[in-house]
Amino acid sequence: LPLDDLMTEAGVSRGDFIPALLSIFTYDGKTYALPKDWGTLGLVYLPEAFAAAGISEPTADWTWDDLKAAAEAIAATGQYGGFCQNADWARFAPWAFGNGGVYASDDLTTAMVDTPEVKEAATYILGMKDAGALVTASDVGAGWCGEAIGKKLVGMTYEGGWMVNYMRQDYADVDWKAVPLPTGPKGKADVIFTNGIGVNANTKYPRAAAAFAIFLTGRQNQAEIVKTGFAYSTHPDQLNLIQDPNDAAIAQGGTFDLTRVAYWGPNTGKVNDAVSQALERVYLGDQTVDESFAQAQEEIQTILNEQ
Template sequence: MKFRKAMALLLASTMALSMAACGGGSSSSSSDSSSSDAESTDSTDSSDSSDVTLSVTIWDSNQEPGLTQIMNDFTEKTGIKTKVSVVKWDEYWTLLESGAQGGSLPDVFWMHSNESERYMSNDMLLDLTDKIADSSEIDPANYPEDIWGLYTYDDKYYAVPKDVDTIALWYNKTLFDEAGLEYPTADWTWDDVTEAAKKLTKDDGSQYGLAMGNGSNQDGYYNMVYDNGGYIINDDKTQSGWDDPKTIEAMQTMEGWINDGVMPSLETMSENGNDVLFESGKVAMITQGSWMLAAYRDNEYTAANCDCVELPKSATTGRRASIYNGLGWAASATTEHPDEAWQLIEYLGSKEAQEKQAELGVTMSAYTGTSDAWAKSADFNLQAYLNMMDDMVIRPYSRSTVTWENEDSEIMKDVFSGDKTMEEACKAMADQMNECLADEQ
């Protein structure tokens, strides 16, 4: 069977990742796995589907409570039950690949732009094209065109947009007050961030101005690159932009932060996570995606001490861009319940469910005009995220995104250690990425 053969090849390439930079591996890691299950309330619906329980897998535990409420609504309407499993990002793709090899993928699951083309091109996802065409709930015109593009292959749809995300600057009001500094505003530039970070960093290492790690791409340095007129990948996905002078110039701002010691060590950021450091008051500023709202809202410290504002802009170009992305709800090509899986996906993408997702503060919704409710779902300046939609750049991707992004992160470590200058690292990232893109042609 083509599906099984494709998965065997994918698993083999995963094992070869450490030996070949462009071998097409996955984003799995050896970190401990953590999962939790949530089952929707049973319905007394007497339809034929009432005996079906769909397995649903996601990777963000912060979103699980709200999504479970929405799936409970679905069960009440249809009688179809759901069982939600949460698996950490580091383990998620390993789980899917193993499930595909054994023919036991979840019925419904999240799909990401990093992996979508690989899954679509290997017939692992249920073709939703005809179902979308016949749907009264899903009209592609009601969602961002770029998000649909992430989940379209050979003119066929393989997922329905779940959300849209932008990036903003979070800051600790208490630490700013203690330093006698004004809070960041929408008029700030990246130069303002640099100056504030220096004043917010303590010599004894107990507090740092900001945090941005070697892998902080979509929610970090990618935004700076596009602000400055640089780019990561060209429009036809044949050439890396890492060696563009404007890209290098933007990244040298981050090199300055490293050299000035206004960020924790790479080891500290890797062990704790930038979000954990921010939530514990060890870091005064962090750039973060809208998907982190639930975590910061439900954390007692950040709820009391922190807020967000639009990203800074480039002092050179005046541009303030946000890298954006969106997840998709997809179904297994081999699910035993394709009709029920589609009913769930159709409901999750409907205006009704998308509005509730926003109202519950799960995340910004993909359905046009539904995210205003999200901005009012917590006591933060969440309008900043909506304002960042004025200038959005779709998250750079290609067929081998995971491969070249993982290698970029490894190369970036050399800048933190002082083994490479940022210019040297950017040129090395361009070389390896161009090799990967050449292999895609």
């Protein structure tokens, strides 16, 4: 159900929300859902790993090359894995976006992974893996890379604001920090995770349902969500509610010029899975980057054609 008239009646406007979040719920200029909350990624790291390697800690102006050099130095200590990243579309997205790549065209009709921009990003992280600077969580005996930080198995990883409560609850004695993601060759980029609340077009109670959606996505409820550390408010004037410095550093990724919501249409999940599978084939050495992403290009094009 388009919400625009009901939003106006409730005194709510599209301008109340972060534009990048609202865009994926907009069709033909009409608003079909309101963004409930969002999250993004940051460079999470262990200060003690940097001390062991005798190198400076990350800063907000780091580049890919800075991350690679630090990962190599940390790995060389033999005490930690350098940088942890699984074959995962979400953690790969900032690399692709930061090199000017995307997974599909803006009109959601054309696969875009068999491109120099995406394949250069994949080749870069594969180079780190081949050099021993990049490890997966399973390589170091962890279930996921956030756990690898908590167990002090790796020096760095890309993770989100969920790390704040996770570390507080499970690894309260571990000193960790976060900074925004490193800058790519084409600029600063991150990936946004979000969801929206809409109203069934067939509902018998459109006004009541819309009122509920507007309340859940409103400033009062969003402020309570921020307090939990689970996610960030979709209202730009509430970003200052983020109190934890690591959480605030991670949230900066939402403001980067090349940051995107990884939405590619109704079959977004299948598109993203195809990217993860392409990375998995490369990680395992089953295919080269060119071969794997050529296959993914065909798979994603078929997926988009079915939308």
